[in-house]
Amino acid sequence: GAEVVGTRRSLSVKFxxxxxxxxxxxxxxxxxxLEFADVFTDAGGRYADFRDSRWRGPYGGGYQRFFVESWxxxxxxxxxxxxxxxxxxxxxxxxxxxxxxxxxxxxxxELQAKAEVLCGNxxxxxxxxxxxxxxxxxxxxxxxxxxxxxxxxxxxxDDDVIIPEAxxxxxxxxxxxxxxxxxxxxxxxxxxxxITFAGRPxxxxxxxxxxxxVTQGFRVHSCHQPLxxxxxxxxxxxxxxxxxxxxxxxxxxxxxxxxxxVVRAGPNRLVFPGGEQVILRSGSLTVRLPARACGRVKGxxxxxxxxxxxxxxxxSAAGTVYxxxxxxNWGGPFGGAYQRDFVESWxLSPWWHPEALFSEAECPPGPAxxxxxxxxxxxxxxxCPELEGPAKARCPKGRFRKNCLTDVxxxxxxxxxxxxxxxxxxxxxxxxxxxxxxxxxxxxxxxCEWSDRPVENLRCPNIQSLLRSKCTVDCGKVLCPxxxxxxxxxxxxxGE
Numbered sequence: 001g002a003e004v005v006g007t008r009r010s011l012s013v014k015f016x017x018x019x020x021x022x023x024x025x026x027x028x029x030x031x032x033x034l035e036f037a038d039v040f041t042d043a044g045g046r047y048a049d050f051r052d053s054r055w056r057g058p059y060g061g062g063y064q065r066f067f068v069e070s071w072x073x074x075x076x077x078x079x080x081x082x083x084x085x086x087x088x089x090x091x092x093x094x095x096x097x098x099x100x101x102x103x104x105x106x107x108x109x110e111l112q113a114k115a116e117v118l119c120g121n122x123x124x125x126x127x128x129x130x131x132x133x134x135x136x137x138x139x140x141x142x143x144x145x146x147x148x149x150x151x152x153x154x155x156x157x158d159d160d161v162i163i164p165e166a167x168x169x170x171x172x173x174x175x176x177x178x179x180x181x182x183x184x185x186x187x188x189x190x191x192x193x194x195i196t197f198a199g200r201p202x203x204x205x206x207x208x209x210x211x212x213x214v215t216q217g218f219r220v221h222s223c224h225q226p227l228x229x230x231x232x233x234x235x236x237x238x239x240x241x242x243x244x245x246x247x248x249x250x251x252x253x254x255x256x257x258x259x260x261x262v263v264r265a266g267p268n269r270l271v272f273p274g275g276e277q278v279i280l281r282s283g284s285l286t287v288r289l290p291a292r293a294c295g296r297v298k299g300x301x302x303x304x305x306x307x308x309x310x311x312x313x314x315x316s317a318a319g320t321v322y323x324x325x326x327x328x329n330w331g332g333p334f335g336g337a338y339q340r341d342f343v344e345s346w347x348l349s350p351w352w353h354p355e356a357l358f359s360e361a362e363c364p365p366g367p368a369x370x371x372x373x374x375x376x377x378x379x380x381x382x383x384c385p386e387l388e389g390p391a392k393a394r395c396p397k398g399r400f401r402k403n404c405l406t407d408v409x410x411x412x413x414x415x416x417x418x419x420x421x422x423x424x425x426x427x428x429x430x431x432x433x434x435x436x437x438x439x440x441x442x443x444x445x446x447x448c449e450w451s452d453r454p455v456e457n458l459r460c461p462n463i464q465s466l467l468r469s470k471c472t473v474d475c476g477k478v479l480c481p482x483x484x485x486x487x488x489x490x491x492x493x494x495g496e
Contacts, residue, residue, distance in 0.1 A: 003157050010150040014157045026071050037308045042070035045319045048174065048295050049307050053099050055132050061098035068092070105138035118144045120151045173306025174294035182291050185431055186213060186301035188222060189284035189424040190417060191235045191410075193332075193403040196302030197289070198310040201332035201403065204300050204343040205234045207366030209358050211317075211346040213287055215297040217244055218276050219355075220287050221348070222300070223363035229411070236283045240357035243272060247357055253282035269430065279427040284420055288431040300346050314338065316345035331402045344368060380409025387412060394418045396425040 001016035015023065023030045028039040029047070040063065041047040048066065050058035058067075069092050073079045079086075105111055111134055116122070118140070119130035130147035134140050184197040194202045197213075204210065205224065212220045223238040239250040245259035248270070258264065263271040269279045275290040289297060294304055302313040314322035314333065322333070322342040333342075349368065351360040381388045387408055395404035395418060404421035408414055 005153040005156055007146070007149045007153070010146055010153065012150065012153045012157060014161060026068065034308050034311060037305075038312075040067045042067050044070060045298075045315075046296050047305070047308075051098070055100050056128055059098065059100050060096040063098075064092050064096050100132070101136055103135035103138075105135060107138075108135060111135060111138065111140060114140060115144070120144075120147045124151055125154070126151050174291065177291040177294050177306070180291075183288050183431075184291070184293055184297065184304050185286060185288045185428065187284070187286040187400075187424055187428050188212060188236060188300070189400070189420050190403055190407050191227060191233050192222070192224065192283075194300050194302075195399055196300075196313055197297060197304040198302055198313045199399075200302060200310070200313050201399075202300075202302075202314070202338070203332055203334040203403075204346075205232070205335065205339055206343055206347060206368075207234060207364070209348045209351065209353075209356055209363045209365070210343070211299040211348065211355070212239075212285070213289070213297055213299040213301040215289060215293040216274075218242075218272070218274060218289070218293075219357075220278065220285070220299070220301075221357050222285065223358055225364070226366070227411075233410070236285070238358065238363055239280055239285050241270075241278060242357055243274075243276075245273075249357070249362070250280045250282065250285075251362060255280055268427070277431050279431060281420075281423055281427075283416070284424045284427070286424065286427040286431055300343065314342045316342050318345055331406075380406045382409075384409070384412035387414065390414060391418070396422050398425055399428070400425045 001018075003014040005012050013027065019030070021029075021031050021033070024041060024043075029041040030036070031038050037049065038047040040050060040058070046066070048062070050061070050063040050067070053059035072091070073081075074088060112131065115131040115134040119127050119134070121127060126147045130143050133143040137143070186195065186197045188194045192204065194204060194212075196202060207224055207226055210222050210224060212222045214220070219242040221240045221242075222236050223240075224234040225237045227233045227235055238252075241248040243259075243262075245261050246257060248258055248262070249256045255268075255270075258270065261273050265271050265277075268281055269277065271277050277288040279286045287301070294306070297304055298315065298317075303315045304310070305312050311323070312321045316322065320341060322338050347368070348356045349365050351358065351363070351365045381391075388405075391405050391408040391414065394414065395401050395408070400421045404417055407417035407421075411417065
């Protein structure tokens, strides 16, 4: 269903609606659910917003260096042209101007007057760029003719084309964080829990080596191993950090391999030359990254994309975003599609994976999570109600309290969870929370029921089978991911 129309130097391509959310390249990503904020997604899956130039859109600078150059075809195995048909040429220079050249035409006023008249429809999508081309090159006819061709080509295919309203390009959230000197922070602890860079709580299980966070040559991995008393649950047993200077490991609580350019700012705190900081313990880790990692970090600690409203936190290694169930007894996603599609995508298997930092002995890989992955975390304190009072008295206040309570309530033991939560709270306070989005606290006694029991709707029996297959009850709320409420109501009323 794709259509292409073009001439020697202009081309318009039209994709069917099924391609929505699946396009990439210089024509950009097309993501209505993200309000088109990820248009400039590079070949590595990173995206950013770039300020408009005088030409009604980004030019040069970071736009050319990070986005455009990422889509330049230099791999002979993936190129469609021969070198003779399309000479490669050198890469763009490291520093590029962010504005196009200023017109130096001796007859600029006359050229502009002609271009304004001849460059197609004044209100059309091609007019302004045609005028700029004329003034930049001091040439009229070739740009006028090409613009008319492009306009005719687009008119031939645009009857049912979606043209979103323009999205404003201002200073991005990431740029603002850099200007304010902020930082990002993520913590993993417990059995295990992760509070992402964007402040979202989550609970990745599984066995083996996982990418916790990676950005611009700085990489942090964690090793998950099953708990003896609850094999379906895991905990952190080791950590590894790779920088340009080498690999640092935390094995059985001992820190090994710290290079000379890394500063020990305390018994557990490491400060790296690039400004990264890590506080390491045997079962917990807090990593702080400078603001330049904004929009460029990934792993179990999640993406950090303020310009997308942090809607892509749980983005897998394959580029898909988990947007499922946000809340359960543990205060964040657990098991199910979250584990299968997001967490397992960051597992490095087999252990000789080229990006792996542990040996097989240091971090036994184990099997992948089962399919389907269980979705129901245990209800805290169901087997030991007598511990709920002591846990509430000893678990620290703040962002680590909820999961401290769940760890105690599920394991029916106070230690090591209380001490580990207190240490993680202190570690997070030590590196500071600049740039981290604070999460709303879930009331500590909200141990609501969550189950896959079918939803009953006696007033609308004709859509009962659909509700049973798609909906669940969570904390008294009916959740039907992927189903549109208005469409369901119409189907019910129509008896379909």
